[in-house]
Amino acid sequence: ETGVTQSPTHLIKTRGQQVTLRCSSQSGHNTVSWYQQALGQGPQFIFQYYREEENGRGNFPPRFSGLQFPNYSSELNVNALELDDSALYLCASSPGLAGVGVEQYFGPGTRLTVT
Amino acid sequence: AQSVAQPEDQVNVAEGNPLTVKCTYSVSGNPYLFWYVQYPNRGLQFLLKYITGDNLVKGSYGFEAEFNKSQTSFHLKKPSALVSDSALYFCAVRDMAGGYQKVTFGTGTKLQVIP
Numbered sequence: 001e002t003g004v005t006q007s008p009t010h011l012i013k014t015r016g017q018q019v020t021l022r023c024s025s026q027s028g029h030n031t032v033s034w035y036q037q038a039l040g041q042g043p044q045f046i047f048q049y050y051r052e053e054e055n056g057r058g059n060f061p062p063r064f065s066g067l068q069f070p071n072y073s074s075e076l077n078v079n080a081l082e083l084d085d086s087a088l089y090l091c092a093s094s095p096g097l098a099g100v101g102v103e104q105y106f107g108p109g110t111r112l113t114v115t
Numbered sequence: 116a117q118s119v120a121q122p123e124d125q126v127n128v129a130e131g132n133p134l135t136v137k138c139t140y141s142v143s144g145n146p147y148l149f150w151y152v153q154y155p156n157r158g159l160q161f162l163l164k165y166i167t168g169d170n171l172v173k174g175s176y177g178f179e180a181e182f183n184k185s186q187t188s189f190h191l192k193k194p195s196a197l198v199s200d201s202a203l204y205f206c207a208v209r210d211m212a213g214g215y216q217k218v219t220f221g222t223g224t225k226l227q228v229i230p
Contacts, residue, residue: 004158033217033218035220040223041222041223042205042220042221042222042223043159043205043220044220045210045217045218045219048215048217055215056213056215056216056217057213058217090158090159092158092159097215097216097217098209098216098217098218100147100209100216101147101164101166101209103149103161103164104159104161104218105161106151106158106159106160107158108156108157108158109157109158
């Protein structure tokens with residue numbers, strides 16, 4: 001069974017641009033969560049998708065949006081990039097909602113740098 | 116909202132000595148608690164969780180954690196530290212704020228095992 005994969009590994013964008021990050025879930029997992037991890041900080045919850053529906057959102061503005069596809073892969077889109085968006089973006093999949101006690105399986109992350 | 120606190124930014128321990136990484140929680144209701152580890156330039160890996168049952172939870176790589184309800188703590192422990200245990204450790208808790216279930220992470224503790 002393959003693990004969680006993310007693409008691209010690294011990305012450099014200019015302030016004001018838009019970016020799409022991708023995540024392929026572990027086989028059999030129907031839930032994907034996205035996190036932003038700034039340098040030296042813990043992961044901050046952006047949102048969670050369960051069976052293609054958004055199921056919870058953290059304290060992030062609407063310019064952060066997402067999708068989950070029928071095969072349970074997912075995208076994170078960020079519009080109007082700001083310098084503070086520079087971070088490691090982590091995708092985690094799980095066989096159910098993370099909050100019900102199942103463990104999450106994390107991808108290696110996408111390092112986004114906004115200049 | 117539910118939260119966890121990791122009071123130590125860094126813990127140093129000699130190889131072969133026991134290690135403890137501290138975590139305290141603040142929740143309403145029954146806590147669901149997790150420990151994850153992050154190696155450099157990697158995503159997070161699940162170590163163990165407490166949902167219910169025995170207060171001593173055993174996890175991966177020889178780690179264990181003790182749930183203490185009276186002290187609202189969930190400290191991570193290992194009897195004998197290895198150099199390869201050096202990494203960033205995150206405590207996490209189920210958070211039901213906003214009416215949906217998600218996981219909230221602490222700020223992390225860097226564990227340095229000295230040869």
